[in-house]
Amino acid sequence: MSTLKAGKLVDTKVTQKIFTGLHKGNISPIWAIVVHQTGAPTAKHTFNSYKSSSHGAHFLIDKKGKIYQTALLTKLTHHVGKIKSRCIQTKVCTAGELATANSIYFKKGKSYSVRLTNLYKHEKKKAYPARYPLNKDSIGIEIVGDYDKAKKVYERVNNAQNKALKWLVGELGFHFVMDKHDVYRHPEVSYKKPSEARTAAW
């Protein structure tokens, strides 16, 4: 069983490789995990990008299933993007709330981008789980996986990666009191390619 020390998940299965540039402030109580794929062929590509990018997640699982912690669990990172309306996606909400969200989502005369931004601002005011997780209350896990520009899909998550993901999700769920319903594929919560993390299993 792993332990948590000063934002680090301490276990022999986890290699610490913290990029402080990913830290964007203190994280709120953690409610959820969002699973991503990197869109790059190797962990090295993503580590190189983390040296200058403002976007990244807390953990990275390489092609062999090795787990790296890349940001402290006391810090939020930018990994989610604009969240979708959970009310619109699931219809589990009041009729009034659905009407309000739809009025923003389908607003005539506004660009798609503006409508998504306005809906995101509306959603942010809600508490989890009435909305999808935000950067401020979720842990991001990146799985190394390239994006095939010709086929327009992410590559499959391999068995070693899924084994590592399952272990990591279990440990984080234990430490932050989350269950499987609090673990999301990135395209479920925000507007991303449907194939991203589609083959991830936990």
Next chain:
Amino acid sequence: MVKNTIFTLFFLVLISCGKSEDSSKAESLVFSDVVVVDSGANEENAFCKNFKLTNEQAVSFFKRSHLISTKIMHDKYDYLPCYVKGTSKIKDKKCNWEIRAGGTSEISCSDTNYILACDKCDDLLKDSQ
């Protein structure tokens, strides 16, 4: 029929040098024969019902776009099910492209693929009605 009109327009997609994180290496793409052939959505979705572009609007999108990497597409841009698809030539090679309502475009040529993004296309990427 504007949709079926083939016309030739040459223009450059200039890669912005102002945002190093956004752009891949400096390069320019020369488009010609830009033709819209289809529009729709990847899923049954009323949200996309009125997303259409004319040939001229597709040209405007490409003119204002810059090349991005897969990572930047993932990190910074919204991917929406609404698309307009079409054809063009780039460097005399026939290419198929799709423009997404979230502001990105993926282009497949015979041996090369490109991803573009437009940050100032709100006037193009909205309901056509």
